[in-house]
Amino acid sequence: MANRENIMRHLNIVGQLQPALHQPQHAPYPDQIDNAHWRAYTRASHDVGGEADVPITWEEKEEEVWEHNTFVTCEVLAWRGMWNAEERRRRQNVDVGQTIYLGLPYYGRWLMTIAMGLVDKQHVKLTELIDKIEEVKQRAKENGGKVYD
Amino acid sequence: MSNSDDHDHDHNAAPMVEEISDFEVLEVAVRELCIEKGIFTQDDHNQWTEYMHTLGPLPAGRLVAKAWLDDDYKQLCIDDPVKASLAVGVDWVNSMPSKFGTPSDYCNPRILVDEPKVKHVVVCTLCSCYPRPILGQSPEWYRTPNYRRRMVRWPRQVLSEFGLQLPEDVEIRVADSNQKTRYVVMPTRPEGTDGWSEDQLAEIVTRDCLIGVAMPRADRKVDDKRHVHKAIHPYGH
Numbered sequence: 161m162a163n164r165e166n167i168m169r170h171l172n173i174v175g176q177l178q179p180a181l182h183q184p185q186h187a188p189y190p191d192q193i194d195n196a197h198w199r200a201y202t203r204a205s206h207d208v209g210g211e212a213d214v215p216i217t218w219e220e221k222e223e224e225v226w227e228h229n230t231f232v233t234c235e236v237l238a239w240r241g242m243w244n245a246e247e248r249r250r251r252q253n254v255d256v257g258q259t260i261y262l263g264l265p266y267y268g269r270w271l272m273t274i275a276m277g278l279v280d281k282q283h284v285k286l287t288e289l290i291d292k293i294e295e296v297k298q299r300a301k302e303n304g305g306k307v308y309d
Numbered sequence: 310m311s312n313s314d315d316h317d318h319d320h321n322a323a324p325m326v327e328e329i330s331d332f333e334v335l336e337v338a339v340r341e342l343c344i345e346k347g348i349f350t351q352d353d354h355n356q357w358t359e360y361m362h363t364l365g366p367l368p369a370g371r372l373v374a375k376a377w378l379d380d381d382y383k384q385l386c387i388d389d390p391v392k393a394s395l396a397v398g399v400d401w402v403n404s405m406p407s408k409f410g411t412p413s414d415y416c417n418p419r420i421l422v423d424e425p426k427v428k429h430v431v432v433c434t435l436c437s438c439y440p441r442p443i444l445g446q447s448p449e450w451y452r453t454p455n456y457r458r459r460m461v462r463w464p465r466q467v468l469s470e471f472g473l474q475l476p477e478d479v480e481i482r483v484a485d486s487n488q489k490t491r492y493v494v495m496p497t498r499p500e501g502t503d504g505w506s507e508d509q510l511a512e513i514v515t516r517d518c519l520i521g522v523a524m525p526r527a528d529r530k531v532d533d534k535r536h537v538h539k540a541i542h543p544y545g546h
Contacts, residue, residue: 209434209485211458215470218456221449222540226336231446232357233340238412239357240349245413245488253436266437266452268332274339284342292338300329307333308542 167210173200175212177258205261206253225308227267234270243277251277330541356406363405365445366516368397369493372420372443373519374510377498383422386495390418399443414441417490421521426479429494430468430521432460433486440491444519449538451520461485471522472533494521501527 173196238244243251252273253261260269278284300307343349372393376383386393391401401416403409410416418440421429433439434457439447450456460467464481468474475481484492496518502510517523517532 206435208454208458209432209461211454213455213458215466216453216455217536218450218471219536219538221538223446223544224332224540225542225544226330226333227540228358228361228544229336229340229354232354232361233336233343235412236349236353236357237343239407240353242348245415248413249436249488262454265332266449271332271335271339275335278339278342278348283346283348289338289342292342293334296334296337296341297329300334305329307329307337 169196170199170203171210171212173197174203177201204254205256205258224267226271227265230267230271230274233274237274237277242281242283248273248277333542353406360405361446364441366519367511368394368399369440369443369519370514371397371507371511372493373495373514374507376420376495377510378507383495386420387422390420390493391416393420394418394443397443401442404442411442413488414491415489418443419484419490419492420495421482421484421492422495423497425497427482428468428475428479428521428524429482429484429492430460430464431484431486431492431494432457434458434461435485435487438486438488438491440493443493444516448516448520468522471517473523493519496521496525499525499527 177200234248238248248270252269256264256269256272260272264272275289279286279289296307303309340354344351344354372386375396376386376393382393382396394401401410401414401418404411421431423429431439433451437447437452437457439451441447456467461483464483465475468481486492496514498510499513502513512530513525513527515523515525515529515532518525523532
């Protein structure tokens with residue numbers, strides 16, 4: 161029930177959730193998890209409004225070439241109909257799970273989502289993607305380690 | 310931490326710059342595959358890149374300046390922001406290059422008009438929704454989980470971290486953007502700008518003022534300086 165007490169409790173639990181990298185026992189027994197924790201685990205991990213956090217230094221950031229290109233590719237994929245913005249957001253904000261959501265750079269999630277979308281929708285076979293990655297790496301090696309000219 | 314081992318030097322791992330970035334490789338790979346498979350063309354990608362180059366905060370700053378000088382236009386900004394945006398060269402509905410708006414920004418902008426005792430500020434708690442067509446790309450800090458977590462709950466404190474100290478009797482209204490609705494803040498016109506032209510006024514309405522984390526001042530034409538995190542391979546260099 162969405163009363164203030166339950167919302168605060170929810171936020172407190174979520175605030176303690178961390179990407180589960182190391183736990184003595186993953187996949188707890190049913191009697192080791194209560195409904196409040198079930199709710200915290202099954203929330204969409206991008207729903208962060210109201211969670212506690214410490215003050216940080218606000219700074220500007222230069223954009224990497226790959227970040228800019230990733231954004232453009234996502235928009236063009238929507239323009240040309242591979243997905244729409246709602247699906248893209250669900251894929252890159254929700255489907256990735258909390259570890260990747262908090263662990264990858266902002267556009268890193270966007271980029272991963274492009275690759276997964278292309279494969280999921282069978283525009284590209286997984287082997288084609290792997291071969292293309294190898295091809296680009298090889299070109300970069302021949303180009304003195306530079307991916308972009 | 311134990312002093313008995315000498316693993317400390319391992320913590321200074323080789324920076325990413327020393328190796329080929331998997332992000333860069335994957336970006337090139339998916340883009341080339343899309344083009345090879347005919348999902349989009351290189352020209353599509355170029356057109357969108359060029360469209361991105363046309364975006365920035367200037368139209369929104371101009372919109373505010375016009376509204377400060379023209380009450381009818383200010384009312385139009387409140388009643389019909391799409392129509393008001395046309396006057397500053399931004400077409401939310403028929404924007405280039407798709408001719409039906411950008412896929413991610415839709416067409417429901419809202420202008421939040423500050424008052425002497427009411428200050429608006431914008432956030433997107435769920436992702437990083439931002440009025441791109443009229444304000445350009447969002448700053449990285451706007452996209453951080455930290456800003457999104459705290460702004461809706463401790464806005465006065467977060468604003469003070471941006472250098473905006475608001476008196477207790479000023480009400481703060483935080484607008485949470487979403488995929489359809491994008492907000493631009495119209496701050497109050499600062500003192501010391503009597504008799505200024507639209508061009509002069511537009512110059513002091515900076516990006517941060519339009520997000521709501523700063524207030525325009527007669528003596529400031531750029532946002533307060535912040536540390537800039539450098540890119541390894543910066544775009545546009």
